[in-house]
Amino acid sequence: MLRVLPRPDPDGVSDAVLVAAARAQDLHAQEALVRKHGLMLNRLCFRLLGSREDLDDLVQETFLRAFRSLKTLARPEAFRGWLAEIAVRTAHNLIRKRRLMSRLGLRTSQPIVIEELIAPAAPLEAMLALRSIYRIVETLPPKTRIALVLRRVEGRQLDEVAQLMGASLASVKRWLAQADRALAAERGAWEAAG
Amino acid sequence: MTRPERPLGEHMVDATSEIDVSRQWRRIEVRLGRPRARLRGWVAACGAVGVVAALVLVLASRQVRPPASAPIVAAPVLAPEPFFAEGTRIESSAGTKRELALPDGSRIALGPGGVLTLARSAKDEVRIVLERGSADLDVLRDSDRRFVVAVLDVEFVVAGARFVVSVSEGAGGKIAAAEVERGAIEVHRSIARSVLLAGESWTSGASVASAGPGSTADEAPAASAPRTASAGRATADDARSLLAVATRARWQGRQRDAARALDELCRRFPNDPRAALAAFELGRIQLDTLHEAGHAAASFRTAMNLARDPVLREDAATRHVEALDRSHDAAACLSARAAYLAEYSTGAHAGRVTASCRDR
Numbered sequence: 001m002l003r004v005l006p007r008p009d010p011d012g013v014s015d016a017v018l019v020a021a022a023r024a025q026d027l028h029a030q031e032a033l034v035r036k037h038g039l040m041l042n043r044l045c046f047r048l049l050g051s052r053e054d055l056d057d058l059v060q061e062t063f064l065r066a067f068r069s070l071k072t073l074a075r076p077e078a079f080r081g082w083l084a085e086i087a088v089r090t091a092h093n094l095i096r097k098r099r100l101m102s103r104l105g106l107r108t109s110q111p112i113v114i115e116e117l118i119a120p121a122a123p124l125e126a127m128l129a130l131r132s133i134y135r136i137v138e139t140l141p142p143k144t145r146i147a148l149v150l151r152r153v154e155g156r157q158l159d160e161v162a163q164l165m166g167a168s169l170a171s172v173k174r175w176l177a178q179a180d181r182a183l184a185a186e187r188g189a190w191e192a193a194g
Numbered sequence: 195m196t197r198p199e200r201p202l203g204e205h206m207v208d209a210t211s212e213i214d215v216s217r218q219w220r221r222i223e224v225r226l227g228r229p230r231a232r233l234r235g236w237v238a239a240c241g242a243v244g245v246v247a248a249l250v251l252v253l254a255s256r257q258v259r260p261p262a263s264a265p266i267v268a269a270p271v272l273a274p275e276p277f278f279a280e281g282t283r284i285e286s287s288a289g290t291k292r293e294l295a296l297p298d299g300s301r302i303a304l305g306p307g308g309v310l311t312l313a314r315s316a317k318d319e320v321r322i323v324l325e326r327g328s329a330d331l332d333v334l335r336d337s338d339r340r341f342v343v344a345v346l347d348v349e350f351v352v353a354g355a356r357f358v359v360s361v362s363e364g365a366g367g368k369i370a371a372a373e374v375e376r377g378a379i380e381v382h383r384s385i386a387r388s389v390l391l392a393g394e395s396w397t398s399g400a401s402v403a404s405a406g407p408g409s410t411a412d413e414a415p416a417a418s419a420p421r422t423a424s425a426g427r428a429t430a431d432d433a434r435s436l437l438a439v440a441t442r443a444r445w446q447g448r449q450r451d452a453a454r455a456l457d458e459l460c461r462r463f464p465n466d467p468r469a470a471l472a473a474f475e476l477g478r479i480q481l482d483t484l485h486e487a488g489h490a491a492a493s494f495r496t497a498m499n500l501a502r503d504p505v506l507r508e509d510a511a512t513r514h515v516e517a518l519d520r521s522h523d524a525a526a527c528l529s530a531r532a533a534y535l536a537e538y539s540t541g542a543h544a545g546r547v548t549a550s551c552r553d554r
Contacts, residue, residue: 030226031219038215046210047203055210056218063222114509115478120378121444122205124437124471128506130202135505155201186505 019076022067034063037083044084047153048091048146050112050134058094062087081163088146088164095142112138136182147172148179208376211356213301213332216293247289274301283311286327296320300341303330305360313344328360345370348398351380357390370398433463437472449483460496470500474510477517487521512543519550527551 013032021029038059045058065086066079073082101107114134118127133152137145143165150161151172162172277284277294286292286304294302297315304310308327314320319340322329333341335354343350345361348370356376362369372379373395381388381396390396440455456476460469477493480486494517497510511534518527527550534547541547 027223031223034219034222035212035215038218039210039212042210042214043203043208047206056214056221059218060222060225063218064225067222067226117206119205119207124468124475126200126202126205127475128471128503130205131509132503132505133202153201153203153206155203 014077015079016076019070019073019079023070030067033079037080040080041083041087044087044154045091048088048149049095050117050137054094054098058087058091061094062090065090085164085166088150089166092142092146092165095145099142132183132186136179136186140179140182141175143167143171144175144178144182147175151176152179211332211376213303213330213356217301277302277312278315280312280315283309285309298334298336298339300334301332305329324359324361326361328358328362330356330358332356345372346398347383349382351382353378355379372396433459433466433468433472436463437468440472440475444479449479453479453484457493460493460500464500467502470497470503470506470510473497473500474506474513477510477513481513481517481520487517488523491517491521491523491526508538508541508543511538512541512547515547515550524551 015033015036018029018033018036022033041059041062042055045055045062046052049055049058062083066083073079075082098107112134114131117134118130122130130153133148137148140148146165147161150156150164151158156164158169158172158176162169165172274293274295275284276297278297284292284294284304286306286308288307291306291308292304294304296302300320302310302322305328308329309325310327310329311323311325312320313323317339319342321342321344322331323344329343331343331352333352333355341352343352343359345359346368350357350359350372355374355378357372357374357379359370359372362371372381372390374390379390381390383398388396436455436459440452440459443449443452443455453476456472456479459466459472460476463469473493474497477490477497480493481490491514494510494514498507498514501507501510511530515527515530515534518530531547531551534541535544538544538547
């Protein structure tokens with residue numbers, strides 16, 4: 001009986017077609033790309049930031065950068081992954097900027113409210129893991145933080161993380177090892193006991 | 195590093211709805227610097243198509259009897275209309291939907307053929323009455339305001355959620371229904387209450403049949419809910435099963451059953467690695483949902499004692515102070531606050547704890 005109201009659903013049109021039209025400044029195609037990939041991008045950005053603060057700005061900036069550089073996209077059918085790469089780069093810049101502003105006293109950093117991040121029905125083990133991660137992310141260098149979220153929260157493969165971050169596999173492994181050390185320091189003997 | 199079977203991100207809240215994406219697109223569009231006339235032309239064209247489609251539907255309906263529940267017809271998405279003035283009554287014609295924006299940014303998409311009224315629009319309460327059709331609501335969280343959607347004799351009380359409500363004709367009369375996409379809503383009907391979580395649905399017909407007149411709290415969602423296994427009291431005989439019982443009960447909004455299972459886990463399996471977190475979750479349910487601050491303080495105390503994880507121990511100590519504060523036990527609150535600040539003077543929650551135990 002209940003159905004979510006239908007919206008213009010661009011799923012039936014491939015990314016390659018939409019990108020080709022968007023390159024020609026077709027507004028409808030650009031809107032279709034936003035509607036098609038908007039939820040995915042919001043989820044990714046939310047996980048990277050750990051809050052809704054600046055989420056709208058990050059998503060909008062990502063799409064704007066994507067539309068303005070569409071001509072550089074070699075494989076239009078790979079728009080989704082390319083968009084995620086732009087989001088990761090943009091998030092990295094935003095997190096760096098935030099840290100700088102905080103150090104200069106120009107920004108009051110808002111602590112991550114962990115209980116607002118976790119779904120009410122999440123299994124307790126997942127809750128504990130998420131709590132550990134989001135308790136330390138603000139203390140990590142930006143690249144380490146992003147690598148940790150992409151790997152542990154998003155569940156991406158190592159080579160995917162490297163591609164999204166535009167970094168080598170060795171660098172990603174180094175950042176993840178650094179994140180693991182920070183997690184271990186926070187959690188003490190918890191994992192060993194569990 | 196071990197890789198979890200399911201990405202942890204799947205257990206995080208979904209912070210964004212399609213309404214948010216629509217709002218983001220409007221801002222992107224402005225920043226792209228496109229002439230608005232082009233959009234207006236497109237919207238006008240879609241509107242014209244919509245009018246033609248509506249005409250075709252009307253003509254077709256004269257020849258063919260429509261089904262009892264007519265399908266919702268896709269319609270162009272327009273800029274939301276302000277929906278601010280108390281007493282405003284909005285109707286959407288067949289074949290079109292209307293997007294409405296409340297002053298706080300909450301959004302309502304009224305389905306085709308729907309009617310709703312903004313019965314109250316105040317700082318402390320917003321009340322919307324759905325008279326006909328369905329509405330897709332995306333309500334922003336505001337702890338100082340009560341947001342109510344009234345449908346027939348049912349009230350849906352919202353803290354911050356994305357959900358769909360509807361009123362339709364059933365065999366025995368009109369039926370109210372709700373389906374939660376994100377967050378949670380409370381369903382109030384007479385003195386019966388239930389909580390719907392994301393992914394659950396409720397219909398008035400099924401609920402009336404299953405809820406006795408004395409149900410006052412923790413009424414289970416209706417039989418139409420996708421997660422309505424009949425498991426009730428905790429009968430499991432190991433910690434893992436007790437956790438499963440508690441998790442399922444929480445999904446179904448049966449917070450007392452969840453609390454029972456978690457309590458049993460803590461008492462019977464205090465050495466289990468999950469016991470500390472179970473005690474912490476028990477405290478959260480007691481404090482935030484059941485409003486039993488005294489019991490919650492004891493549970494958080496248990497969590498502090500059991501936790502080997504320093505992060506969890508600090509969080510439990512923070513909530514322990516909060517629970518004592520809410521239970522108006524000033525002496526215990528001050529003592530717990532001093533203990534917290536002595537151990538975590540630069541802790542993540544030091545500011546919050548310092549502000550506790552104030553005279554009321």
